[in-house]
Amino acid sequence: MLSSKVNSESHGQDSSYFLGWQEYEKNPFHETLNPSGIVQMGLAENQLSFDLIESWLEEHPGVLGLKKNEESVFRQLALFQDYHGLPAFKDAMAKFMGKIRGNKVKFDTNKMVLTAGSTSANETLMFCLANPGDAFLIPAPYYPGFDRDLKWRTGVEIAPIHCVSSNGYKITKEALENAYDRAHELNLNVKGVLITNPSNPLGTSTTRDELDLLLTFTSAKKIHMVSDEIYSGTVFDSPEFTSVLEVAKDKNMDLDEKIHVVYSLSKDLGLPGFRVGLIYSNNEKMVSAATKMSSFGLISSQTQHLLANLLSDERFTTKYLEENKKRLRERRDSLVSGLKKAGIGCLKSNGGLFCWVDLRHLLRSDTFEAEHSLWTKIVCEVGLNISPGSSCHCDEPGWFRVCFANMSDQTLEVAMGRVHGFVMNNSNHGKQKRTMWDSRRRSLINKWVSKLSSVHCESER
Numbered sequence: 349m350l351s352s353k354v355n356s357e358s359h360g361q362d363s364s365y366f367l368g369w370q371e372y373e374k375n376p377f378h379e380t381l382n383p384s385g386i387v388q389m390g391l392a393e394n395q396l397s398f399d400l401i402e403s404w405l406e407e408h409p410g411v412l413g414l415k416k417n418e419e420s421v422f423r424q425l426a427l428f429q430d431y432h433g434l435p436a437f438k439d440a441m442a443k444f445m446g447k448i449r450g451n452k453v454k455f456d457t458n459k460m461v462l463t464a465g466s467t468s469a470n471e472t473l474m475f476c477l478a479n480p481g482d483a484f485l486i487p488a489p490y491y492p493g494f495d496r497d498l499k500w501r502t503g504v505e506i507a508p509i510h511c512v513s514s515n516g517y518k519i520t521k522e523a524l525e526n527a528y529d530r531a532h533e534l535n536l537n538v539k540g541v542l543i544t545n546p547s548n549p550l551g552t553s554t555t556r557d558e559l560d561l562l563l564t565f566t567s568a569k570k571i572h573m574v575s576d577e578i579y580s581g582t583v584f585d586s587p588e589f590t591s592v593l594e595v596a597k598d599k600n601m602d603l604d605e606k607i608h609v610v611y612s613l614s615k616d617l618g619l620p621g622f623r624v625g626l627i628y629s630n631n632e633k634m635v636s637a638a639t640k641m642s643s644f645g646l647i648s649s650q651t652q653h654l655l656a657n658l659l660s661d662e663r664f665t666t667k668y669l670e671e672n673k674k675r676l677r678e679r680r681d682s683l684v685s686g687l688k689k690a691g692i693g694c695l696k697s698n699g700g701l702f703c704w705v706d707l708r709h710l711l712r713s714d715t716f717e718a719e720h721s722l723w724t725k726i727v728c729e730v731g732l733n734i735s736p737g738s739s740c741h742c743d744e745p746g747w748f749r750v751c752f753a754n755m756s757d758q759t760l761e762v763a764m765g766r767v768h769g770f771v772m773n774n775s776n777h778g779k780q781k782r783t784m785w786d787s788r789r790r791s792l793i794n795k796w797v798s799k800l801s802s803v804h805c806e807s808e809r
Contacts, residue, residue, distance in 0.1 A: 353501070360495030364723060365390070365739035372733045379758060387763045390733040392548065392701045393754035394582070394618035396675040400668050401617070404658060411657045414650065425649040431642045433462040437652035440659035441626065445611060447665060448581045453593045459630060461638040462652075464623040464645035466578045466612040467497050470542075472641050473608060473627060474502040476634045477572050483507045483536035484574070485527045487519050489704075489740035489747070491548040498542070507531040507538065508741050513706075516695065517550055519543075519558045524565050540572030540606070541565070545592065546579045549740045549749035550704045551680075551697030553583050559595040563607070572606045578625075581616030581669055584677035585698035593628075605631040613655070615701060616672075618753075622651050676701070676753060679760070683752040686764035690771045701753040705734070708746030710774060719745040730770045732763055 360366075368390045377385035405412060414422045435457070442455035463469040478484065480503025486494065488508035498504055509527040511517040524541075531538050541562060545554040554562075566573040575592035583589035593609060596602050612625035624647055629635055659665060683703055684694055695704040711718040716738045723736040737747035752760065 359500045360492070363492050363495065363739045364720065365492035365735050368723075368727055368733040368735065371727055377731065377759065377762070379756075379762075383762075384731065386727065386731045386733050387759060387766070388733050388754060389751050389763060390735045390749070391754050392615065392751050393620065394615055394672075394676075394701050395755070396618075396679060396753050397668065397672040398618060400664075400671060401658070404661070404664050408657065411654055414653065421653065425653055429646075429649045429652075431462070431639055431646055433460075433647065434649065434652040434656060436660070437647075437656040438462070440656045441611075444659045444665060445580075445628075448616070448669065449589070449591050449594065453591055453597065455628060459628055459635060461627040461629075461635055461642055462647050463625040463627065463638075463642050464647060465614060465620070466576065466610050466625040467493070468623075468642075468645040469610045469612070469625040469627045470494070470497050470574075470576065471502060472638050473574055473610065474498050474504045475641060476637050477574075477608075478502070478504045478539040479537075481505065481537070482539045483531050485509050485524070485531065485538060485541045487511050487517075487523075487543055487547070489517070489549050489737060489742040491544060492735065492739045492741075494542075504539075505536055507534075507536060509541075510743055513695070513744055513747070517547070517552070517704075519554070519561065521561060521565070524561070528569065538569070538571055540574055542574040542576065543592075544576045544579070546583060546589070546699035548579065548700060549702060549735065550695060551700035551702050552695065552704075553587060553589050553699050554592075555587065556590050556595060559590060559592050560599070563592070563596060563599060563601060566606065567601070567604075570606075572608065574608045574610065576610040578610065578612045579615050579700050580611070582673070582676055582701060583699035584673040584680070587698065589699065603630050605629070605634075608634070617668075622655070623647060624651065624655065679752050682757070682760060683750065683764075686760070687750075687767065690764075690768045692767070692771070702749050702751040705748045705750045706746065707748055708744075710771070711746050714745055716745050722746075723748070726770070730766050732766060 372386045372388045375385045376382065377387045414420060414425060438457040438460055442457050445455050446453060463472060483505040484498065485507050486509060488510055494506060498506060507527055507530065509519065509523050511519060511523060528538055543554060546552060563573060573592065577591060580589050580591065592607060593602065596604060596607050601607065608627060608629040610627060613622065614620035627638055680697060680703065687694060687705060693706045697703050707722065710722055712721065719736055719738055726732050726734060735749040740749060
């Protein structure tokens with residue numbers, strides 16, 4: 349007696365990306381309480397700079413006490429706030445976004461729609477820009493959560509733009525045209541292109557040439573261009589981050605009504621629990637409709653109050669962005685160095701909270717079944733939850749997304765120790781049969797192939 353939405357399997361959460369989380373939650377690693385548990389390396393959280401925010405909060409106790417100039421603002425914040433948001437917060441967000449982009453782009457708060465995180469922002473955009481059955485082109489590999497966020501409730505389809513490792517997964521004109529043509533062969537009405545910049549899962553920023561190509565392509569096809577820039581403040585290495593809005597400005601397209609940007613504070617400030625996101629667009633009609641839709645997922649008044657004060661502190665935001673990038677770069681280097689010692693390479697990254705790791709040489713065969721088998725072994729035996737490339741719709745077996753910013757230095761050392769042990773053991777005993785685990789992996793693979801995927805690890809490795 350439930351709706352077809354409830355009974356359908358279109359939510360995308362039967363992906364190995366989410367199944368790995370489930371196994372981690374059953375047996376989470378803790379340095380002292382559960383040192384043999386699973387280390388979470390499948391969650392793109394930024395915990396490296398919490399101390400900077402905590403220090404600011406200690407220096408400004410009145411903000412948490414809901415005070416302004418020593419006067420209580422509790423009653424103002426407790427009363428109903430309309431869905432346009434607090435002006436002070438929107439002003440602070442506009443300045444912070446401009447600072448991340450080197451003030452090469454300025455943001456008009458009247459063109460902002462506040463949402464409860466980027467998940468809500470992306471879904472709202474799909475509701476506003478497409479009808480059920482329409483499609484958006486997305487460069488693959490792409491974030492596995494998009495199969496849920498963009499498709500499940502909206503009925504919008506995703507048509508992948510197939511990018512390849514041989515050229516560093518660059519977006520090419522040929523790949524764009526092929527994806528567009530394939531979508532039309534499937535009778536899909538393409539409404540736009542959506543990218544993440546920097547890329548999730550690759551950890552690379554989109555180049556100026558690629559952005560120029562994308563804007564030329566979407567303009568010629570008269571379709572929308574959506575740039576999810578939630579990792580924009582994490583770019584810690586060259587090339588520097590370039591927003592689609594900057595390239596649009598250079599092409600005299602800065603007022604184009606088909607260009608839209610998504611942003612949040614989940615990655616740059618490490619605040620996913622605060623549920624802060626937004627849409628930025630020149631399209632007045634879309635902004636009006638999206639603002640009305642935002643009433644289904646508003647940002648709380650006290651959250652806006654706190655962050656308006658934090659982001660308005662220019663000295664703090666300057667220090668935070670510089671130090672956070674430094675820490676991310678150092679942590680990326682630690683992961684890459686540790687993997688290199690084990691004979692494992694990565695795609696060269698310059699942003700994000702993860703690396704795209706090449707484990708092709710550890711596959712039994714060049715198949716996604718072999719990739720799934722390897723992934724199951726890494727989760728169950730090695731005790732590391734990482735995300736297989738197939739969950740990101742990668743065309744080539746053997747690539748994995750590995751997150752590095754959601755743990756301590758000590759936990760990363762534990763993870764690298766496990767990787768070294770696994771690779772050494774795999775090299776010395778790769779051809780030896782391990783009855784219990786081989787049987788377990790065969791069972792898992794069969795479930796996965798039949799779309800009844802379930803990882804099922806023993807409590808002890």
